[in-house]
Amino acid sequence: MLEVEPFSVVLVADLAGVVVFAASGASAAVARRFDMFGVAVIGVVTALGGGATRDVLIGAVPPLLLSDWRYPLAAVLAAVFVFYFHPAFSRLFRAVLVLDAAGLALFTALGTQKGLAYGLSPWAACVVGVLSGVGGGMIRDLLTQEIPVILREDFYAVAALAGAVLAVVATPLDSSHGQWVSALGGGCVVFAVRLLAIKFRWSAPKPRI
Amino acid sequence: MLEVEPFSVVLVADLAGVVVFAASGASAAVARRFDMFGVAVIGVVTALGGGATRDVLIGAVPPLLLSDWRYPLAAVLAAVFVFYFHPAFSRLFRAVLVLDAAGLALFTALGTQKGLAYGLSPWAACVVGVLSGVGGGMIRDLLTQEIPVILREDFYAVAALAGAVLAVVATPLDSSHGQWVSALGGGCVVFAVRLLAIKFRWSAPKPRI
Amino acid sequence: MLEVEPFSVVLVADLAGVVVFAASGASAAVARRFDMFGVAVIGVVTALGGGATRDVLIGAVPPLLLSDWRYPLAAVLAAVFVFYFHPAFSRLFRAVLVLDAAGLALFTALGTQKGLAYGLSPWAACVVGVLSGVGGGMIRDLLTQEIPVILREDFYAVAALAGAVLAVVATPLDSSHGQWVSALGGGCVVFAVRLLAIKFRWSAPKPRI
Numbered sequence: 001m002l003e004v005e006p007f008s009v010v011l012v013a014d015l016a017g018v019v020v021f022a023a024s025g026a027s028a029a030v031a032r033r034f035d036m037f038g039v040a041v042i043g044v045v046t047a048l049g050g051g052a053t054r055d056v057l058i059g060a061v062p063p064l065l066l067s068d069w070r071y072p073l074a075a076v077l078a079a080v081f082v083f084y085f086h087p088a089f090s091r092l093f094r095a096v097l098v099l100d101a102a103g104l105a106l107f108t109a110l111g112t113q114k115g116l117a118y119g120l121s122p123w124a125a126c127v128v129g130v131l132s133g134v135g136g137g138m139i140r141d142l143l144t145q146e147i148p149v150i151l152r153e154d155f156y157a158v159a160a161l162a163g164a165v166l167a168v169v170a171t172p173l174d175s176s177h178g179q180w181v182s183a184l185g186g187g188c189v190v191f192a193v194r195l196l197a198i199k200f201r202w203s204a205p206k207p208r209i
Numbered sequence: 210m211l212e213v214e215p216f217s218v219v220l221v222a223d224l225a226g227v228v229v230f231a232a233s234g235a236s237a238a239v240a241r242r243f244d245m246f247g248v249a250v251i252g253v254v255t256a257l258g259g260g261a262t263r264d265v266l267i268g269a270v271p272p273l274l275l276s277d278w279r280y281p282l283a284a285v286l287a288a289v290f291v292f293y294f295h296p297a298f299s300r301l302f303r304a305v306l307v308l309d310a311a312g313l314a315l316f317t318a319l320g321t322q323k324g325l326a327y328g329l330s331p332w333a334a335c336v337v338g339v340l341s342g343v344g345g346g347m348i349r350d351l352l353t354q355e356i357p358v359i360l361r362e363d364f365y366a367v368a369a370l371a372g373a374v375l376a377v378v379a380t381p382l383d384s385s386h387g388q389w390v391s392a393l394g395g396g397c398v399v400f401a402v403r404l405l406a407i408k409f410r411w412s413a414p415k416p417r418i
Numbered sequence: 419m420l421e422v423e424p425f426s427v428v429l430v431a432d433l434a435g436v437v438v439f440a441a442s443g444a445s446a447a448v449a450r451r452f453d454m455f456g457v458a459v460i461g462v463v464t465a466l467g468g469g470a471t472r473d474v475l476i477g478a479v480p481p482l483l484l485s486d487w488r489y490p491l492a493a494v495l496a497a498v499f500v501f502y503f504h505p506a507f508s509r510l511f512r513a514v515l516v517l518d519a520a521g522l523a524l525f526t527a528l529g530t531q532k533g534l535a536y537g538l539s540p541w542a543a544c545v546v547g548v549l550s551g552v553g554g555g556m557i558r559d560l561l562t563q564e565i566p567v568i569l570r571e572d573f574y575a576v577a578a579l580a581g582a583v584l585a586v587v588a589t590p591l592d593s594s595h596g597q598w599v600s601a602l603g604g605g606c607v608v609f610a611v612r613l614l615a616i617k618f619r620w621s622a623p624k625p626r627i
Binding site: 030 | 477576623
């Protein structure tokens with residue numbers, strides 16, 4: 001029987017998140033008419049900023065993203081791809097939203113698990129997971145001078161928080177072979193809440209005037 | 210005789226600072242017409258951002274603010290309170306300024322002491338104290354795209370620096386029962402300088418044209 | 419024969435970079451008409467922000483910049499100098515560009531070496547070196563609400579990256595007496611690429627519409 005090494009799966013999921021977020025950052029940079037290097041910088045920062053913030057907060061320095069060259073390479077390649085093929089991307093506006101939701105789901109679930117693995121309390125692991133998911137997009141928006149997505153989109157941070165909580169709650173169900181239940185459960189919740197919020201235009205209460 | 214445990218007092222002062230800064234951040238977010246989640250996010254980041262920056266710089270990871278659920282809970286409650294009762298707040302503009310000065314005083318004094326407790330030199334403890342005091346407000350202003358308060362308000366960083374220096378200088382006067390003299394002295398200096406600067410519209414020199 | 423202690427040379431080069439970046443940050447703050455304290459804050463953050471980010475990422479906490487009072491003192495003095503004598507500076511716009519390139523070169527080369535000294539892989543040392551070079555300017559631009567220089571200037575991050583790569587490649591050539599070859603080689607490449615890019619208005623490809 002083929003044994004799937006848990007670490008490899010985490011790596012693949014992590015890299016998928018990196019590619020997705022790098023593409024979303026690069027799209028924003030292309031829309032701002034930055035040059036190729038600017039597009040690459042924004043792509044890398046969007047893809048790796050959230051994880052680096054998480055690693056600094058939990059004391060995992062130097063961050064994995066720095067010490068493993070596959071992460072920045074994947075981000076640069078995705079950003080350059082978007083730079084050259086962005087007209088196709090802009091026609092796929094809806095696809096970008098879905099990809100961003102997928103990246104949010106992947107990073108939130110994996111970030112929450114990493115927090116637990118570093119001995120954080122359940123609550124702190126949730127916070128760290130949410131930061132992993134939303135951090136890169138926040139830095140992207142700061143650099144391109146947009147109101148950060150977590151403030152613009154009503155159910156962005158909330159989707160991440162719901163998934164992080166579920167990932168923590170489901171952790172006792174994880175087998176000795178890996179953290180499938182909590183990762184899949186948490187990720188799916190983030191993804192579903194985000195897509196439903198986009199589809200049905202869920203909105204949070206606004207302050208009364 | 211009732212023994213007051215120093216740690217509890219620090220905790221209460223810290224939480225008071227969290228509530229005050231969360232309320233000031235939430236007020237800014239309400240003024241920007243963010244939705245409820247955005248108001249909560251800005252409140253939490255304003256209240257906890259300065260302390261998290263301090264903890265990362267002195268190597269106290271994971272930050273206390275992450276590992277102790279009472280901090281974020283206090284921040285969220287304060288932000289939600291402001292979200293629902295902000296009309297009362299906007300009539301109390303002057304009160305918000307006073308509360309912000311109180312938060313600045315609390316965080317600067319406690320941050321300076323924490324820096325000393327982690328073995329920093331007196332100078333580094335001052336820097337870390339000022340960062341604890343002004344960091345949250347800076348992040349709030351970056352997220353809401355305002356010129357940061359430490360650049361707008363002439364005597365903001367300077368008030369914090371004056372209090373941090375006094376807290377360091379007064380440390381030898383602290384008794385074995387706690388750090389009352391330096392904390393109270395430093396905090397009062399920050400508070401007094403800030404209020405006097407607001408009251409008498411102190412202004413720093415501007416560059417000649 | 420007079421022995422030159424390597425550490426002193428690094429210190430002098432580091433302080434030169436601090437002064438140069440503090441002056442460039444202060445110039446931007448004066449152009450925004452901030453008051454004296456705001457000019458000092460921007461100067462300090464521009465000069466010390468990149469190195470602090472590097473130190474946090476590699477786990478060198480508290481950052482040298484915090485624990486050594488000469489760094490912030492040099493930054494404050496440079497910023498105050500610019501505050502009082504900025505008319506001379508604004509006539510020297512081209513000189514400021516050259517100084518900024520020199521600061522970028524110094525910080526990138528020294529940051530890359532520090533990364534290697536902390537046991538990072540060659541790749542991670544490059545990333546950390548680039549961050550050391552460009553980090554302060556990014557924070558300056560965020561605080562003064564400009565599009566960050568690494569996104570505006572086509573050959574800014576790329577110049578830093580080229581120098582960081584050369585510094586890593588040249589490391590085996592360093593003698594036991596110091597890291598002259600890699601530091602000088604890397605720094606000169608950054609400086610040369612930056613100046614040539616300014617002189618000949620090199621520009622990177624823009625996205626097709």
